[in-house]
Amino acid sequence: MNWHSASEFFDMGGYGLYVWGAYAVTAVLMLAEPWFVARRRERAAAQAIEASEPQDNDS
């Protein structure tokens, strides 16, 4: 085990800013991308449903 306490873990031997700055941005981006893509697919499905419905404008 490398760390003896949580604060030691977050400090990263004095490199906390760099290590967590790199990891935090990566994590945020890799969580955001699938979320946006899932929304895009839902929107496309909704549009396909709209397009397949008979043409009436009171909905």
Add this chain to the structure above:
Amino acid sequence: MTARAPTAPPTSPSPLRFFTFAAPSRFYALAGTLVPWLWAVSIVLSIVGLYIGFFVAPTDAQQGESYRIIFIHVPAAWMSMVIYMAMAFWAAIGWAFNARMASMLSHALAPTGALFTFIALWTGAFWGKPAWGTWWVWDARLTSELILLFLYVGYIALTEAIDDVRRADKAGALLAIIGAVNVPIIYFSVRWWNTLHQGATISMTAAPKMAHTMLTAMLIMTFAFWAYAFAVVFMRARAIVLERESHTDWVRELISRKERHA
């Protein structure tokens, strides 16, 4: 709009089994089945890789703890290059054989490739500051990776700017194929020019220069990023299929089937 067969759209009646999944309807179904499994693999591998990376791999003798950025930096940089080659490959196939699904895959790959390129540059800056004393230098490796980001952004902007999708596919394919020359330049830049950036992390001819727990963590994270890339690209490809094929019979049938079950 003639035949009403959901499995074989009239526009691509391919008798070859090899091309079965070239039909957007087949691809849509297959990718939909694979996506949850790919997410599961990606999440499990990420947890294992990060655990080994932070709790098993020892402190680096020279760089202290700052080296732990390697577990995301190197996999992201690899993915940025691999995804570009895949994007150029599918763009070329889509252009040469007039294959719609190949072009759609190419479009689906671009944003994820750009994301990994940005992550490689960002984590590189956060590693460069403690290791070299600077966030950025205009050396061959860093500059060619930045050009890769511009190529992705240029490909996305170009294809989005052209309204006719098949024309957009062809213009994008041309840019992607020409830009592919940059990928070997990135890879070999550390050998061809004097650079601050260290040499290749993994070499096919030499024994690894790092502790094997470090190497294990990095490779597991690489597989996690691969699974992530497949999952998110398949999701985006399915969205693109729906966007482009909303007028077809098979999408209409798929939608009505879903509505009945809902």
